[in-house]
Amino acid sequence: MAAERVRIVALQVVSVGVLLVAWEVVARAGWVDALFVPAPSAVAGAFGRIARSALAGLGDTLLKTAVAYVLSVVFGVAFGVAIGSVRALREVLSPFVVAVYGMPKILVLPWIVLILGFGTAPAIVYGTIHGFFPILVLVMGGVRDVDRTLVTVARAFGASTWQLYWKVLLPAIVPTVLAGMRLGVVFCLLGVLIVEMFAGVRGMGHVMGSLANGFQAPELFAATALVSAASIAIVLALDVLNDRLSHWRG
Amino acid sequence: MRVPALRAAILVLFLLAWEGVARTANPLLYVPPSAVLPAFGRLLALESYPDLVPSLLLTLREILVAYALAIAAGLGCGFALGLNRTIGRAYGPILAALYAVPAVVWYPSLMLFFGLDAASKIAFGFLLGFFPITLAVLAGIRQVSPHMLVVARAFGARPLVIFVKVMVPAMLFTLVGGLRTGLALSVIGVIVGEILGSRSGMGALINHAYGLFRTSDYVALVLVTLVLIVGSDALASLVERRAQRWTD
Numbered sequence: 001m002a003a004e005r006v007r008i009v010a011l012q013v014v015s016v017g018v019l020l021v022a023w024e025v026v027a028r029a030g031w032v033d034a035l036f037v038p039a040p041s042a043v044a045g046a047f048g049r050i051a052r053s054a055l056a057g058l059g060d061t062l063l064k065t066a067v068a069y070v071l072s073v074v075f076g077v078a079f080g081v082a083i084g085s086v087r088a089l090r091e092v093l094s095p096f097v098v099a100v101y102g103m104p105k106i107l108v109l110p111w112i113v114l115i116l117g118f119g120t121a122p123a124i125v126y127g128t129i130h131g132f133f134p135i136l137v138l139v140m141g142g143v144r145d146v147d148r149t150l151v152t153v154a155r156a157f158g159a160s161t162w163q164l165y166w167k168v169l170l171p172a173i174v175p176t177v178l179a180g181m182r183l184g185v186v187f188c189l190l191g192v193l194i195v196e197m198f199a200g201v202r203g204m205g206h207v208m209g210s211l212a213n214g215f216q217a218p219e220l221f222a223a224t225a226l227v228s229a230a231s232i233a234i235v236l237a238l239d240v241l242n243d244r245l246s247h248w249r250g
Numbered sequence: 251m252r253v254p255a256l257r258a259a260i261l262v263l264f265l266l267a268w269e270g271v272a273r274t275a276n277p278l279l280y281v282p283p284s285a286v287l288p289a290f291g292r293l294l295a296l297e298s299y300p301d302l303v304p305s306l307l308l309t310l311r312e313i314l315v316a317y318a319l320a321i322a323a324g325l326g327c328g329f330a331l332g333l334n335r336t337i338g339r340a341y342g343p344i345l346a347a348l349y350a351v352p353a354v355v356w357y358p359s360l361m362l363f364f365g366l367d368a369a370s371k372i373a374f375g376f377l378l379g380f381f382p383i384t385l386a387v388l389a390g391i392r393q394v395s396p397h398m399l400v401v402a403r404a405f406g407a408r409p410l411v412i413f414v415k416v417m418v419p420a421m422l423f424t425l426v427g428g429l430r431t432g433l434a435l436s437v438i439g440v441i442v443g444e445i446l447g448s449r450s451g452m453g454a455l456i457n458h459a460y461g462l463f464r465t466s467d468y469v470a471l472v473l474v475t476l477v478l479i480v481g482s483d484a485l486a487s488l489v490e491r492r493a494q495r496w497t498d
Contacts (some may be wrong), residue, residue, distance in 0.1 A: 004339075011340040036363045058251075092256045104479060106445055107472045110460035115279060190352035197354065197446055211488045212358035224359055228351040235350040 038218040043225070046218035050207075054223050057207040058230060061192055064120060064203065067187045068127030074185065076132050077177055080139025085169060090144065097140065101133040106194065113199045123195040123203065130191030135180035142176025143169065178245060182238045189231055261365050276449025281465045290473060301454055306478065309440060310453045312353055312368050317436040322402025324432060325378045341421035342388065349381050354442065362470070363449060371443035371451070380434035386428020389422025419497060426493040430486040452478070 020040045025040035026032055034042070083097070109126060116122040146169060154168045168218045196205025204227050211220040265283050272280035292298040299305070331338040331345070340382050355375055365369035402412045418425075444453020452475050459468035 008336065008340045011336065012344065089255050092260065095257065103476065104441060106438065106442045107475060109445065110456060110468060114460065114465070186350060186352055190354055193352055193354050194442065197358070208358040212362045215362065217362060219356055220362060224355050227355045231351050232347050
């Protein structure tokens with residue numbers, strides 16, 4: 001098992017290495033236009049040049065994402081529990097939820113920008129909308145699928161409605177909420193970046209958009225790598241948290 | 251009986267409230283529903299945007315090309331990763347990590363490389379559609395029972411026969427689900443690409459209406475685009491149901 005693990009990691013490292021070397025060779029040999037596909041070495045060099053503006057932009061983006069994320073988790077869980085646990089609400093509202101969830105949010109983006117203007121507010125609103133619906137839908141499903149026996153037994157032992165929610169329902173949907181949180185963060189970041197690209201004055205999306213418009217390919221690739229690394233790190237961190245928490249839950 | 255009535259009531263109330271708020275606040279910005287209908291009529295009569303049909307066709311063509319490429323590459327990569335254990339364990343996690351990156355970060359690079367025209371939209375639609383298809387193939391392959399493969403092999407089935415008669419039917423449902431998600435995401439990818447920057451297609455029209463503050467035309471264009479999106483998904487769900495019946 002350990003030997004296989006080593007072999008797999010070796011294969012991963014070697015293939016990424018081969019890819020980078022091949023890319024470098026192709027770019028240096030001039031088989032592709034360096035204006036559009038810069039060599040990895042040029043991209044590495046660009047990191048230094050963009051570091052300050054990109055890190056500031058990334059910080060700005062992540063801050064907006066964090067606000068949007070907190071809002072979408074709070075609203076998503078609250079509405080999900082409310083709609084999911086009250087049967088009448090669920091039956092009446094679920095087609096609307098599904099319809100809005102399925103609708104590509106990009107279509108309302110110009111409208112949001114018209115109403116809220118450029119800058120931070122539309123990014124937070126759009127990021128929240130992006131994160132809210134997947135969490136809402138997951139939590140609604142999670143609440144619906146809570147074991148009826150648990151609820152019946154709690155009722156039979158005289159649990160109040162408050163206790164039913166706090167002691168039975170919420171602990172039962174923890175895994176669903178965690179799954180929603182893991183899914184939601186990528187959506188929030190996506191939403192914020194889209195707004196920044198569409199109508200940003202700051203933030204990573206705006207930085208990347210300007211780099212693309214200025215044909216600064218090495219800097220653009222470096223910025224792209226930076227955002228990708230940040231989002232992979234966030235998702236991995238949430239995964240670790242998820243593992244810890246599910247361990248604690250037993 | 252009561253539930254559909256309540257749903258209809260909510261919808262009507264919502265539209266009425268919107269109408270009221272929009273009229274009192276700012277009809278230009280909040281576009282009351284009553285202003286959308288005439289705008290929709292003008293759009294369909296090709297008065298407000300005479301090049302509606304070519305734009306729609308261009309967007310449709312971009313979607314089709316992007317989706318076809320996503321299917322080809324997704325199936326190829328999925329089976330390559332799923333059928334070979336070492337390759338799957340080496341590249342699967344890399345793929346999953348890349349899937350965790352919000353896809354729009356690639357769009358500026360694609361736009362730089364492919365330009366402002368259809369190619370960058372196709373590339374982005376392809377990228378978005380590719381991942382769910384690949385992941386569905388991987389999930390589907392894991393669903394195929396090893397016993398069935400052993401039995402098929404014991405009865406002397408050749409690899410191709412095993413693939414067609416055992417594996418594909420066993421994973422069909424998951425696969426078709428992934429293909430449907432892939433279509434939805436390819437559609438979104440193309441439209442996001444068009445709205446983030448294009449010279450033609452539905453996204454360009456939407457941006458034009460938005461830029462000129464022609465808000466009711468903007469809403470009408472969004473409705474037409476929605477019909478395209480909902481229509482493509484309805485088609486996909488039809489195919490999905492067919493496949494479901496066939497597997498049962």
